Amino acid sequence: MSQKKIAILFLDEIHHINHFVTVAIALSKTSSVSILTYPDKHAYLHKTLSRLNGDEVIIEQLKTAPFRAFTDTLKGRSIPRKGFWIKKNRAYILKKFDAIIFTDFFHRYFTEARGEANVPKFIKITHGTPGRGYSLKPQQLDFDLQLLPGKNYLELLKNNNLLAQHHAVVGYPKINAVPDVSSMNLFPNQKKIVLYNPHFSPPLSSWHTQGLQILDYFYNQQEYNLIFAPHINLFHKVGGDTIDSIPEKYFHCPTIHMDLGSEKSVDMVYINKADIYLGDVSSQVYEFIINPRACIFINAEKVDFNEDPKFRFWQCGDVVEHTETLGTALRNASENFSIYKPVQEKITEENYYTEAGSTASERAAKAILNFLNAN
Structure with a gap:
């Protein structure tokens, strides 16, 4: 042969x-x-x-x-x-x-x-x-x-x-390519790490309507570290957003790690280092829940998602509509996780x-x- x-x-x-x-x-x-x-x-x-x-x-x-x-x-x-x-x-x-x-x-x-x-x-x-x-x-x-x-x-x-x-x-197969990041430290403290991972495609992406408000929330608090690692196409796709749209102060905040499209944003490094996932419609959340953890989703367009299979990932955590409720959602994330863990495990078994x-x-x-x- x-x-x-x-x-x-x-x-x-x-x-x-x-x-x-x-x-x-x-x-x-x-x-x-x-x-x-x-x-x-x-x-x-x-x-x-x-x-x-x-x-x-x-x-x-x-x-x-x-x-x-x-x-x-x-x-x-x-x-x-x-x-x-x-x-x-x-x-x-x-x-x-x-x-x-x-x-x-x-x-x-x-x-x-x-x-x-x-x-x-x-x-x-x-x-x-x-x-x-x-x-x-x-x-x-x-x-x-x-x-x-x-x-x-x-x-x-x-x-x-x-x-x-x-x-x-x-x-x-992507799982077989993931590097070991167990020894990598992104922050000089032991605070919980939140990964904000907005999709690039409006109107369902939370970035275009609430993204800067979310960055500002984390800039003005001291309880969490934030990794901002959006879908790579948000800032790299022709016609996408530009880095100039983000105030410089966020790039120099010790509790915010900004990554607008490096290698680490595509090889599950941030997914494996974070404690809480914050996103909208990116399928990367499915990679995150392989190791079940708390998730929060932003329904920026207030869509009716409960019976829609395209929003299946929103079964994995609390769904909020406004940045004003983000603090409450974060405080409830650990307590509510017991509800969502078996759902995440079932979805992962169905996915992979x-x-x-x-x-x-x-x-x-x-x-x-x-x-x-x-x-």
């Missing part, structure tokens, strides 16, 4: 890396694996592969068209526009590889060119824990193989007629498949190779 050639497309910010990197390493033990990306230093990608002994994984840096590179530079884009990059490199990719792994939905540029052909196979890995509407796109059915983290997503896809013929529940004797990344690699060898 010939060695399979597998490509993983990386055309996004660094928060996608930990969702595929350990799968790439597991596949590289028996297959030729290339991470296809744009020209850059890619320091975090190289560092992560090195830390996890991924020396066999190949990184191929492919250029976009010269004119597009020029206009990207003019517009301040650090990442080339996906469509133009793909069109420039599509013929090479379609010809060379047996399979292409995607962590997002820009596969359509390849779907059109592949036409009725049977190869390469298109494989989908999630880049977060699914649950919101974004994960239920009709394009799910374009993939030849879906790798799913757990039974909750399996049922969501099935109930929405989006489950591909070929799929496998493998678990959550586990199996003794193997990792999610190993199971994902096995599912991919079994599928390719059979099809």
